[in-house]
Amino acid sequence: MSERIIDCGDGVIKCRTCAWSPPGDHPVGCGMYLTVKDGKVVDVEGDPDHPITKGRLCVRCLTLPEYMYNEKRVLTPLKRAKEDRGKDKWVAITWDEALDIIEEKVNWIKENWGAESIVAFQGTGREATLYKTPLAYAALGTPNSCFPMSGDSCYGPRCSVADFILGAGYPELDYAAYFPDRYDDPRYEVPKYIVLWGKDPLFSNPDGFFGHALIDLMKLGSKFIVIDPRVTWCAAHAEYHLQLRPGTDAALGLGMINYIIENDLYDHDFVENWCYGFDELKERAAQYPLDKVEEITWVPADTIAAASRAVAENHPSSFMWGLAIDTNANGVQAGHTVLILAAILGDLDVPGGVTLAVPASFMGKWRYECAQQLPPGMMEKQITDLEHYRGFQAAHVIAHPDCILNTLETDEPYPLKMAWFYATNGVANTTNAQGKRWFKALEKMEFNVCQDVFLTPTAMGLCDLFLPVTTFAEHDGMVLPHFGRNTHMVMAMNKVCEVGDCKSDLEIDFLVGKRLNPSAWPWDNVADFFTEQLHNGGVDMTFEDLQDDGWLQMPFEYKKYEKGLLRPDGEPGFNTPTGLVELCSSLYADWGEDPLPYFEENKLTPYTPGREDLARDYPLVLTTGGRETTSFHSEHRQVPSLRAIMPDPLVQINPETAAKYGIKDGDWVCIENPLGKAIEKAQITPTVDPRVIHAQHGWWYPEQDPEAPNLNGVWKSNINSLIPHQAIGRIGFGAPFKNVACRIYKVDGLDALGTLDPDSPEGAIGTDPASYVATKEA
Amino acid sequence: MSDFALLIDYKYCTGCHVCEVSCRKEHDIPLEEWGIKLTELGPVKMQDKWLWDYLPVPSDLCDLCEARVAEGKKPACVHHCLASCMELVPVEDLGRVMAEHGPKVTAFMPR
Numbered sequence: 001m002s003e004r005i006i007d008c009g010d011g012v013i014k015c016r017t018c019a020w021s022p023p024g025d026h027p028v029g030c031g032m033y034l035t036v037k038d039g040k041v042v043d044v045e046g047d048p049d050h051p052i053t054k055g056r057l058c059v060r061c062l063t064l065p066e067y068m069y070n071e072k073r074v075l076t077p078l079k080r081a082k083e084d085r086g087k088d089k090w091v092a093i094t095w096d097e098a099l100d101i102i103e104e105k106v107n108w109i110k111e112n113w114g115a116e117s118i119v120a121f122q123g124t125g126r127e128a129t130l131y132k133t134p135l136a137y138a139a140l141g142t143p144n145s146c147f148p149m150s151g152d153s154c155y156g157p158r159c160s161v162a163d164f165i166l167g168a169g170y171p172e173l174d175y176a177a178y179f180p181d182r183y184d185d186p187r188y189e190v191p192k193y194i195v196l197w198g199k200d201p202l203f204s205n206p207d208g209f210f211g212h213a214l215i216d217l218m219k220l221g222s223k224f225i226v227i228d229p230r231v232t233w234c235a236a237h238a239e240y241h242l243q244l245r246p247g248t249d250a251a252l253g254l255g256m257i258n259y260i261i262e263n264d265l266y267d268h269d270f271v272e273n274w275c276y277g278f279d280e281l282k283e284r285a286a287q288y289p290l291d292k293v294e295e296i297t298w299v300p301a302d303t304i305a306a307a308s309r310a311v312a313e314n315h316p317s318s319f320m321w322g323l324a325i326d327t328n329a330n331g332v333q334a335g336h337t338v339l340i341l342a343a344i345l346g347d348l349d350v351p352g353g354v355t356l357a358v359p360a361s362f363m364g365k366w367r368y369e370c371a372q373q374l375p376p377g378m379m380e381k382q383i384t385d386l387e388h389y390r391g392f393q394a395a396h397v398i399a400h401p402d403c404i405l406n407t408l409e410t411d412e413p414y415p416l417k418m419a420w421f422y423a424t425n426g427v428a429n430t431t432n433a434q435g436k437r438w439f440k441a442l443e444k445m446e447f448n449v450c451q452d453v454f455l456t457p458t459a460m461g462l463c464d465l466f467l468p469v470t471t472f473a474e475h476d477g478m479v480l481p482h483f484g485r486n487t488h489m490v491m492a493m494n495k496v497c498e499v500g501d502c503k504s505d506l507e508i509d510f511l512v513g514k515r516l517n518p519s520a521w522p523w524d525n526v527a528d529f530f531t532e533q534l535h536n537g538g539v540d541m542t543f544e545d546l547q548d549d550g551w552l553q554m555p556f557e558y559k560k561y562e563k564g565l566l567r568p569d570g571e572p573g574f575n576t577p578t579g580l581v582e583l584c585s586s587l588y589a590d591w592g593e594d595p596l597p598y599f600e601e602n603k604l605t606p607y608t609p610g611r612e613d614l615a616r617d618y619p620l621v622l623t624t625g626g627r628e629t630t631s632f633h634s635e636h637r638q639v640p641s642l643r644a645i646m647p648d649p650l651v652q653i654n655p656e657t658a659a660k661y662g663i664k665d666g667d668w669v670c671i672e673n674p675l676g677k678a679i680e681k682a683q684i685t686p687t688v689d690p691r692v693i694h695a696q697h698g699w700w701y702p703e704q705d706p707e708a709p710n711l712n713g714v715w716k717s718n719i720n721s722l723i724p725h726q727a728i729g730r731i732g733f734g735a736p737f738k739n740v741a742c743r744i745y746k747v748d749g750l751d752a753l754g755t756l757d758p759d760s761p762e763g764a765i766g767t768d769p770a771s772y773v774a775t776k777e778a
Numbered sequence: 779m780s781d782f783a784l785l786i787d788y789k790y791c792t793g794c795h796v797c798e799v800s801c802r803k804e805h806d807i808p809l810e811e812w813g814i815k816l817t818e819l820g821p822v823k824m825q826d827k828w829l830w831d832y833l834p835v836p837s838d839l840c841d842l843c844e845a846r847v848a849e850g851k852k853p854a855c856v857h858h859c860l861a862s863c864m865e866l867v868p869v870e871d872l873g874r875v876m877a878e879h880g881p882k883v884t885a886f887m888p889r
């Protein structure tokens with residue numbers, strides 16, 4: 001194993017670390033050496049000994065110094081008077097003063113409106129996903145910890161469906177990540193086919209999966225079946241590409257299941273011994289013959305048949321399901337079909353199939369204990385509509401995002417008065433649907449805090465206090481791939497230098513926690529905390545040991561369901577109510593959901609039943625969210641080397657469609673629907689269907705005027721302005737971020753319609769029956 | 779002439795830009811210049827099959843990372859390439875190594 005620190009002489013050292021965040025990324029933990037000279041990181045080089053990444057790094061870590069030493073980075077806490085929100089009138093303060101302000105404001109809010117009137121928001125992917133909820137419960141004392149993405153449409157739905165149907169953590173492609181000698185381990189088999197369902201892992205590195213492991217497997221012989229509305233690079237190199245209409249995944253899944261059952265291509269042994277509800281499933285799937293599925297999905301019936309046969313007749317094969325499963329009001333059903341396919345084909349937890357895991361206990365115990373810190377009766381005040389979303393609540397300990405916006409807008413059941421933006425630039429267009437509604441509602445708050453690396457539009461527009469966060473090079477931490485839900489390795493993030501007066505997310509938790517609720521925060525430093533977490537996770541080493549070793553690969557067993565390793569009672573089977581894979585759910589009926597998968601159109605598409613108006617006026621399907629290597633959602637826009645590669649937001653349009661609307665490559669285009677507008681630059685490409693456009697998300701312009709109303713141009717290309725609020729699935733999951741109606745037309749430039757801020761005529765917040773507006777009860 | 783060539787197994791190149799950026803960092807090359815630059819063929823459907831290939835082409839600024847190689851390291855681009863589809867190969871072995879890689883492989887001798 002590599003050395004932790006290499007002395008290169010002349011005061012230059014190389015320090016090994018595994019990356020998480022910030023800058024934003026999923027917990028991939030790519031291994032690298034940071035060269036430190038005169039206290040500054042001057043070079044980044046991949047660590048060839050890292051078992052997964054083997055020296056490889058993406059452009060975001062290669063350009064880390066440009067992010068760390070960016071002239072726009074904030075290096076001390078800042079305060080600003082409430083009446084100056086939107087103005088660049090920040091004043092530098094010390095951490096002590098910042099903590100004094102927090103203590104005073106939180107106490108004032110609690111006395112006047114109760115702790116429940118505080119809401120803590122997080123973004124996606126970063127370490128903050130582990131540390132925000134503990135801040136809410138064990139420091140601020142509020143039950144309203146919230147991931148503000150409508151329908152919780154990122155990872156949560158898939159994890160919940162896996163929990164309901166399999167009783168397991170996150171099911172992941174088996175890429176031999178648990179084995180030190182990786183693909184050479186004698187237990188391992190290379191998957192024959194890998195189904196990439198609504199997922200483009202090369203540049204998203206989803207949830208800690210190292211995307212280019214797919215290329216490793218391609219070299220070893222794996223073939224791809226890609227299910228995606230776009231021709232991605234993987235799709236162009238796949239054996240089968242099922243180019244479906246956005247949002248029709250559940251119909252496709254049911255069609256494949258039906259074909260596989262009808263043609264007797266399933267694993268009888270697995271179905272008989274380990275599955276519940278096969279007959280019911282068979283009957284339901286029979287309603288989806290391939291000709292009907294072709295009509296719904298646009299995928300030719302013979303392509304569906306050939307791909308189904310390929311994956312059914314070649315074992316092991318594996319399935320990866322992506323964000324497209326989450327960003328769909330019909331996504332719980334779509335996800336169910338993917339799990340059913342993996343199950344009935346016998347590919348669950350076999351070498352080269354889909355790995356299952358019991359969620360790791362590393363942070364679990366601590367997070368659970370944090371929830372116990374809330375005073376009696378407080379959790380009951382959490383804002384989640386339990387009449388409708390008991391399914392959401394069954395899987396989550398956080399508030400429901402759409403319900404939180406309803407509360408912000410109506411003050412029902414009680415007013416919210418303070419928001420804490422924990423590593424989230426929420427109003428930029430990644431998480432929040434109809435971000436302008438959130439912005440207007442959050443403007444009313446008494447006090448808002450943001451902790452982040454840069455002054456984002458969210459901070460500039462809404463906040464009164466800014467807490468500067470360290471990058472991963474500047475703090476100690478632990479990387480948990482899949483956020484602990486299928487963790488092949490635990491890795492150490494090692495602090496190598498300091499920049500300004502910044503703190504890590506966890507250090508901020510400690511500082512605020514020790515001020516507001518000291519008994520819940522007994523650790524003297526983060527090292528002690530991590531050592532305790534390692535011990536709770538059954539690992540007999542200290543955090544310092546982990547830092548020295550770099551990482552620890554976890555043990556792994558295949559076919560855990562045969563060995564009693566998935567259930568807490570040690571019995572064979574799955575950790576579901578029936579002890580089996582629930583092809584037909586035994587839970588859903590109680591929550592008002594159909595126990596079997598079905599297809600249903602999303603609410604704001606040109607194909608939505610009863611919406612001929614949309615088909616006429618907004619005939620194109622807008623899909624969003626495809627990832628570029630140059631940014632993590634709304635991050636990295638201020639990094640020169642990355643911006644040079646991707647300078648402008650791109651909307652992909654088929655040549656036929658572009659010709660029809662008189663749009664040329666490089667033209668600026670307004671994308672519009674009843675809810676709003678966004679402007680992006682046309683990229684004319686045959687990779688999208690003529691009936692579909694794809695628009696990038698997460699754009700704002702650090703180089704533009706940061707003050708309101710422009711706020712770094714955050715409303716100009718804000719594609720989530722077109723995404724409806726609370727147009728989600730029955731049990732509370734899944735919003736149509738990848739599937740709404742729109743029209744397009746050429747405009748003169750990015751600024752053609754002004755700032756598009758919500759108070760301007762062009763930027764006004766639109767309405768549509770599909771986008772719920774709550775009203776105050778009389 | 780250098781004794782080495784830069785082999786690219788471009789059936790695996792995903793266009794990740796890592797070669798460009800790692801070269802820029804290694805050699806302090808400004809944004810408007812390039813040590814190696816990605817080219818792209820497609821995406822286009824030809825005879826019912828998609829063609830979408832990337833290929834990085836080294837420029838006159840590429841010195842095949844002489845200094846790194848002298849220290850026993852791989853060139854910066856080869857080291858970091860996400861698809862591990864680049865290799866520094868002695869010119870005399872080129873024919874054999876290219877054949878081992880199979881179709882869609884090429885090599886550059888920038889100097």
Ligand code: SF4
Nearest residue numbers: 019025030058060061
């Ligand atoms: S995937 Fe890229 S940004 Fe994420 S840790 Fe690895 S190199 Fe860094």
Ligand code: SF4
Nearest residue numbers: 801840842843853855
């Ligand atoms: S070999 Fe070195 S100089 Fe040449 S392109 Fe690669 S990184 Fe640049």
Ligand code: SF4
Nearest residue numbers: 791792794795797859
């Ligand atoms: S680093 Fe490798 S995969 Fe990435 S663009 Fe260059 S050659 Fe292609």
